Amino acid sequence: xxxxxxxxxxxxxxxxxxxxxxxxxxxxxxxxxxxxxxxxxxxxxxxxxxxxxxxxxxxxxxxxxxxxxxxxxxxxxxxxxxxxxxxxxxxxxxxxxxxxxxxxxxxxxxxxxxxxxxxxxxxxxxxxxxxxxxxxxxxxxxxxxxxxxxxxxxxxxxxxxxxxxxxxxxxxxxxxxxxxxxxxxxxxxxxxxxxxxxxxxxxxxxxxxxxxxxxxxxxxxxxxxxxxxxxxxxxxxxxxxxxxxxxxxxxxxxxxxxxxxxxxxxxxxxxxxxxxxxxxxxxxxxxxxxxxxxxxxxxxxxxxxxxxxxxxxxxxxxxxxxxxxxxxxxxxxxxxxxxxxxxxxxxxxxxxxxxxxxxxxxxxxxxxxxxxxxxxxxxxxxxxxxxxxxxxxxxxxxxxxxxxxxxxxxxxxxxxxxxxxxxxxxxxxxxxxxxxxxxxxxxxxxxxxxxxxxxxxxxxxxxxxxxxxxxxxxxxxxxxxxxxxxxxxxxxxxxxxxxxxxxxxxxxxxxxxxxxxxxxxxxxxxxxxxxxxxxxxxxxxxxxxxxxxxxxxxx
Amino acid sequence: xxxxxxxxxxxxxxxxxxxxxxxxxxxxxxxxxxxxxxxxxxxxxxxxxxxxxxxxxxxxxxxxxxxxxxxxxxxxxxxxxxxxxxxxxxxxxxxxxxxxxxxxxxxxxxxxxxxxxxxxxxxxxxxxxxxxxxxxxxxxxxxxxxxxxxxxxxxxxxxxxxxxxxxxxxxxxxxxxxxxxxxxxxxxxxxxxxxxxxxxxxxxxxxxxxxxxxxxxxxxxxxxxxxxxxxxxxxxxxxxxxxxxxxxxxxxxxxxxxxxxxxxxxxxxxxxxxxxxxxxxxxxxxxxxxxxxxxxxxxxxxxxxxxxxxxxxxxxxxxxxxxxxxxxxxxxxxxxxxxxxxxxxxxxxxxxxxxxxxxxxxxxxxxxxxxxxxxxxxxxxxxxxxxxxxxxxxxxxxxxxxxxxx
Numbered sequence: 001x002x003x004x005x006x007x008x009x010x011x012x013x014x015x016x017x018x019x020x021x022x023x024x025x026x027x028x029x030x031x032x033x034x035x036x037x038x039x040x041x042x043x044x045x046x047x048x049x050x051x052x053x054x055x056x057x058x059x060x061x062x063x064x065x066x067x068x069x070x071x072x073x074x075x076x077x078x079x080x081x082x083x084x085x086x087x088x089x090x091x092x093x094x095x096x097x098x099x100x101x102x103x104x105x106x107x108x109x110x111x112x113x114x115x116x117x118x119x120x121x122x123x124x125x126x127x128x129x130x131x132x133x134x135x136x137x138x139x140x141x142x143x144x145x146x147x148x149x150x151x152x153x154x155x156x157x158x159x160x161x162x163x164x165x166x167x168x169x170x171x172x173x174x175x176x177x178x179x180x181x182x183x184x185x186x187x188x189x190x191x192x193x194x195x196x197x198x199x200x201x202x203x204x205x206x207x208x209x210x211x212x213x214x215x216x217x218x219x220x221x222x223x224x225x226x227x228x229x230x231x232x233x234x235x236x237x238x239x240x241x242x243x244x245x246x247x248x249x250x251x252x253x254x255x256x257x258x259x260x261x262x263x264x265x266x267x268x269x270x271x272x273x274x275x276x277x278x279x280x281x282x283x284x285x286x287x288x289x290x291x292x293x294x295x296x297x298x299x300x301x302x303x304x305x306x307x308x309x310x311x312x313x314x315x316x317x318x319x320x321x322x323x324x325x326x327x328x329x330x331x332x333x334x335x336x337x338x339x340x341x342x343x344x345x346x347x348x349x350x351x352x353x354x355x356x357x358x359x360x361x362x363x364x365x366x367x368x369x370x371x372x373x374x375x376x377x378x379x380x381x382x383x384x385x386x387x388x389x390x391x392x393x394x395x396x397x398x399x400x401x402x403x404x405x406x407x408x409x410x411x412x413x414x415x416x417x418x419x420x421x422x423x424x425x426x427x428x429x430x431x432x433x434x435x436x437x438x439x440x441x442x443x444x445x446x447x448x449x450x451x452x453x454x455x456x457x458x459x460x461x462x463x464x465x466x467x468x469x470x471x472x473x474x475x476x477x478x479x480x481x482x483x484x485x486x487x488x489x490x491x492x493x494x495x496x497x498x499x500x501x502x503x504x505x506x507x508x509x510x511x512x513x514x515x516x517x518x519x520x521x522x523x524x525x526x527x528x529x530x531x532x533x534x535x536x537x538x539x540x541x542x543x544x545x546x547x548x549x550x551x552x553x554x555x
Numbered sequence: 556x557x558x559x560x561x562x563x564x565x566x567x568x569x570x571x572x573x574x575x576x577x578x579x580x581x582x583x584x585x586x587x588x589x590x591x592x593x594x595x596x597x598x599x600x601x602x603x604x605x606x607x608x609x610x611x612x613x614x615x616x617x618x619x620x621x622x623x624x625x626x627x628x629x630x631x632x633x634x635x636x637x638x639x640x641x642x643x644x645x646x647x648x649x650x651x652x653x654x655x656x657x658x659x660x661x662x663x664x665x666x667x668x669x670x671x672x673x674x675x676x677x678x679x680x681x682x683x684x685x686x687x688x689x690x691x692x693x694x695x696x697x698x699x700x701x702x703x704x705x706x707x708x709x710x711x712x713x714x715x716x717x718x719x720x721x722x723x724x725x726x727x728x729x730x731x732x733x734x735x736x737x738x739x740x741x742x743x744x745x746x747x748x749x750x751x752x753x754x755x756x757x758x759x760x761x762x763x764x765x766x767x768x769x770x771x772x773x774x775x776x777x778x779x780x781x782x783x784x785x786x787x788x789x790x791x792x793x794x795x796x797x798x799x800x801x802x803x804x805x806x807x808x809x810x811x812x813x814x815x816x817x818x819x820x821x822x823x824x825x826x827x828x829x830x831x832x833x834x835x836x837x838x839x840x841x842x843x844x845x846x847x848x849x850x851x852x853x854x855x856x857x858x859x860x861x862x863x864x865x866x867x868x869x870x871x872x873x874x875x876x877x878x879x880x881x882x883x884x885x886x887x888x889x890x891x892x893x894x895x896x897x898x899x900x901x902x903x904x905x906x907x908x909x910x911x912x913x914x915x916x917x918x919x920x921x922x923x924x925x926x927x928x929x930x931x932x933x934x935x936x937x938x939x940x941x942x943x944x945x946x947x948x949x950x951x952x953x954x955x956x957x958x959x960x961x
Contacts, residue, residue: 006666010652017654083650087711090616090721091667092640551618553573553584553610 003093004101011105012112015071024067024113031059032120036128045133046141049125053146054512056124060117061427061506065458068110068431072438073450075102076545081446085550096542099439103538106435111428118424122417136293139273145330145374149419149516150410155235155390157404160207167203213338213401214394226349226393233392233402237409240329240386242379247274247325251283253317254297261302262291263315267323269295274325278363279378282324284315327379327412331390334372334406338399344369347395352381352388364395372406379411413516422517423507429522429529430502434458436534440541444548460495461502467492498536500529563719563750564592564615568624571610571774584610585774587624592752597745599761599782600754602771608754609647611771612723615752616644629719640668643717647724649708653697657688657707660696664711675714681856682710685740687733701728709737716858720744722753726760738764743855762786791819798823 015021035055041047076099079085088098129147133139171177184195184202214233251267265283275281275290275298282288288300315321335346345366352361361381367373382388388409394400437457441450460467471489505525510517569588575581585607592598600608613619615626617633631638651660658679665675683689686706691699696707705728712720720741726734741751741764755761761768762782770778778785799807808818 002669003667006663009666010663013659014652014654083646083648084652086616086618086646086650087644087664087708088667089618090639090642090644091664092636092669093667094636549619551613553571553582553619 003097004104007088007093007098007101008104008108011075011102012108014075015105015109018071020067020071021109021113024063025116028060028063028117028120032056032117032124036124043134044138044141045128045131046138046146048131049128049142049146050512052128053121053125054508056117056121057423057427057508057511060114060121061430061508064110064113064117064427064431065434067113068106068434069438069451069454069458071109072103072106072435073442073445073454074447075106076439076442077445077447077450080550083551089550095546099443099538099542099545103432103435103439103541106439107428107432110431110435114424114428114431118420122420133269133295136269136272136275136295139269139295140275140376141374143270143273144328144376144412145410145514146512147416148412148514149414149416150330150514151241151413151516152513153237153240153409153411155237155404155407158208158211158236160204160211163207164200164203167207168200209401212403213399214392215399216394216397231394233394233400235390235392235404235407236387237390238385238387240382240388240409240411241413242327242329242382242386242411246327247271249323249325251321251323253283253315253319253321256315256317262299263288263302264297264299265321265323266297271323271325272296272298274328276328276376276378279328279376280326280380282322284321286315328376329379329382329409329411331375331377331409332372332407333375333392333402334370335367335400335402337369337396338401341369341396341398346398346400348400349393349395350375351391351393352377353391354381354383354388382411410515416514419517420511422519422522423511425522426505426507426517426525429525430500430505433461433500433502433529433534433537436537436541440537440544443541443545457495457499460492461499464496464499464501464503498533500525500533505529561594562591562627563594563596563629564590564598564752565627566590566611566615566624567626569611569614569621569626570623571607571614571619572622583774585614585771588771588774588776590769590776590779592750594750595745595748597741597751597764597766598753599765599768600752600771601756601758601761601768602754603756606771607774608756608771609723610774612721612752612754616642616721640715641718643712643715643720645705645708645712645720645722645725647727649701649704651696651704651707651711653695656693656695657683657699657710658692660707661710661714665714668715670714678714678716678856678858681858682713685856685859686710686736702730702733705729706733709740713856713859718749720749720751720753722751724755724757725753726755726757734760740855740859744859747859795824 036048036052039048039051039055041049041051079088085098089095093101125147129142133142168177171180180199181192181195184198185192188194188198212233215230249267249271251265251271253263254266255264257263263283272293272295275293277290277293279290280287281290281298281300283300283302286302288302290298291301292299331350331352335348337346345368347364347366349362349364361377363375363377365373365375390407390409392400392402434454438450438454441453445453471485471492473489507517509515566588569585569590570583571585572580573582573584588607588611590598590611600611602608610619614621615628615633626633628635628638629641652663655663661679661682662675665679670678680689683692686709688703688706688710691703696704699707705725709725712722722741726737729737738760741753745751745764745766751764753761753765765782767779767781768785769776804821811818
């Protein structure tokens with residue numbers, strides 16, 4: 001262990017002295033420093049911060065990947081080329097210890113550079129966070145959707161077996177079933193069983209598609225859809241576990257409107273950003289609903305039953321009050337329209353139901369087509385067992401489809417800071433693997449060849465989904481005749497065993513979407529990326545380096 | 556030399572064939588080499604450029620793998636990690652990390668030997684003193700001159716106080732001071748029971764320090780044996796005396812002619828250029844003239860001298876106060892040395908009668924004292940002694956420097 005540590009320390013010092021770190025930091029400072037002023041995203045503050053986080057983490061990741069490849073390929077191959085390995089290999093250090101030490105030193109360097117880059121990104125993001133928001137909703141998006149760690153829950157798979165059986169029964173009743181099976185037999189080469197299966201799959205697809213669409217029942221009176229299930233889409237969610245507590249803060253009663261049981265409360269914009277229009281809030285223990293939200297104040301409507309317990313007159317203008325805001329959840333979705341809508345906007349009503357208590361939360365909205373939108377909902381709409389029902393009512397004159405993969409419920413489970421650290425750790429795990437590949441290549445190839453090899457095999461990790469699609473065998477095995485495609489497929493399958501999926505474990509999307517990166521996911525990624533893939537790569541490097549001659553015969 | 560089980564290095568039919576990219580045999584770098592190096596031996600590998608010296612060393616160190624044959628190092632394979640803790644290696648060039656300073660360089664190598672921090676620091680300090688780089692210890696090695704890099708390379712080879720020191724062209728790039736210290740060091744280490752294996756084509760260096768040599772040519776062993784035996788010229792006798800006037804010389808000639816022996820050459824010994832150089836530098840250093848390079852190194856590091864306490868003192872005395880005429884006796888402090896060269900002890904005994912005459916002639920110079928193997932300053936010889944006469948008598952003026960005992 002002492003030898004590995006000695007080489008690791010040495011490698012770390014070597015990289016720092018080679019001015020790699022300085023070059024990286026200068027480059028990063030220039031890029032990150034100019035980015036906030038150049039990139040404005042969609043014009044909102046949340047959009048600007050998201051863009052910055054997205055590009056910041058991606059650029060850091062790319063730059064560090066390049067640095068890691070070049071350095072990792074160089075540390076071993078240059079040692080052999082410049083013969084410094086003579087004095088090291090003749091010391092009591094096994095060659096595998098040398099390889100591991102080199103790798104560990106590179107990981108240390110990556111950790112340092114990542115910490116510097118992470119600090120810079122975090123610092124700039126905090127700087128942007130203080131910038132001017134465009135609206136209270138923008139501020140809320142910044143606080144609850146960007147600077148947050150949220151778990152994402154997809155809708156439950158709908159149970160369509162009953163409907164499937166009903167449809168088949170109707171087909172049979174109408175004497176169309178056997179005709180349909182016969183037509184599918186053409187596709188299955190006469191196999192009747194396969195044809196039935198194919199038909200069932202088609203019907204299932206149709207049912208699912210129908211369930212993800214809401215028709216315009218009456219274009220002249222779209223509000224009739226409220227009562228017509230054909231104009232609605234219903235999702236059921238389970239496993240929404242709310243752990244984050246309430247948000248509390250202080251405010252000041254600016255104005256009282258006793259006649260309408262309302263009050264105007266001034267508070268910090270960050271606190272106000274946690275409120276939801278028509279959502280619940282407590283002012284000095286009195287329950288109320290938010291009826292108006294501005295940047296630095298909000299109006300609340302008190303409930304009559306609360307007033308019976310405590311007089312509203314207990315509050316006075318100018319009084320400091322304690323504000324308690326209940327936790328919220330977000331629903332993100334991306335709707336698409338079946339036909340053109342005149343202004344590109346879709347009108348809808350969203351109804352959230354507690355599956356047990358039938359408590360309702362309603363919100364009428366106008367959202368752009370094919371762009372992700374977010375609704376913030378009081379978390380109390382979710383039942384204690386973590387279930388909730390979500391209903392979409394289409395008020396547009398076009399049919400609207402929201403696919404299951406385009407809708408999710410997000411709920412806060414932690415703060416941004418730790419999530420960001422976990423995100424950086426994910427990048428570090430990726431870099432650890434890349435460092436391993438670089439050391440492997442450098443252990444038997446010259447520097448330029450080793451770099452070329454690394455850049456050639458890296459796509460297997462970063463574009464895995466694309467490659468999987470490219471080499472996917474055709475449905476009809478008879479058409480699978482291209483030798484190059486078949487060869488490529490088997491190479492891909494082989495590489496898949498060793499190469500980790502760096503695309504899946506990239507944290508950029510999670511950080512930008514304010515999505516929680518769990519310790520479990522981090523641990524799982526660490527296991528597969530480091531304990532399996534990197535260990536395999538380093539094992540191979542150790543074996544090759546152990547068996548190679550470090551000197552050349554010169555006569 | 557008879558084969559024994561306690562040999563430090565042993566090669567059996569060692570062969571290394573260099574193949575090209577297509578695995579075709581291109582050149583045989585080492586062929587059927589049988590070597591056996593015993594403990595406490597200073598062994599030299601000699602040969603012209605490309606004769607396979609460095610290849611042999613790299614095979615022994617496990618940096619190259621033999622095509623055929625076997626190598627045993629301390630009874631184990633060369634790739635055995637445990638063996639390496641007993642080895643110090645100085646490559647033909649000091650392949651050091653240019654971004655580290657001398658201190659960091661030694662610290663890194665010390666760590667590879669798992670040395671405790673305190674011990675490491677102690678040794679680094681002593682080694683830097685020894686190689687004369689203390690004043691530039693915090694300068695990057697990349698900025699060092701070649702000779703300074705050799706010195707730090709030597710220091711790294713000694714950081715573990717190795718039992719076997721392997722030196723590839725050790726004095727290449729070194730100034731005469733460094734070369735002299737180097738030779739002193741080898742002698743000191745050998746005296747402590749260390750084994751040294753060195754390769755060189757600087758024959759004088761090898762001759763000064765080696766007990767046995769192997770001469771290679773074309774990767775094959777051409778000669779192997781004790782230096783004394785290989786160099787002995789049994790047909791000649793050399794006598795060194797104080798300066799003789801022409802009358803005495805004539806008497807010597809007539810005595811020898813009376814015995815039927817011819818005097819082949821009579822000459823006064825000259826200072827070696829090395830000796831002159833050492834003297835000039837020593838004087839400059841005494842005057843504290845500024846230099847940006849390496850200083851003359853100090854004495855051999857304490858841990859390399861073997862020791863602490865009583866033993867150390869004894870060696871110290873031997874090193875600093877030994878009589879002149881030792882092998883490599885013109886140590887760093889001995890710049891004035893050089894004239895008190897002993898007669899070659901390996902010269903065969905001449906016929907009885909001339910021997911008696913010669914004994915009479917040389918009696919004042921007490922040539923019978925065999926100089927100890929040491930690195931300290933030699934004793935000041937009588938300035939008026941004309942050694943050249945004896946050298947000429949023995950026809951061996953060019954070998955006027957002392958020989959070490961085996």
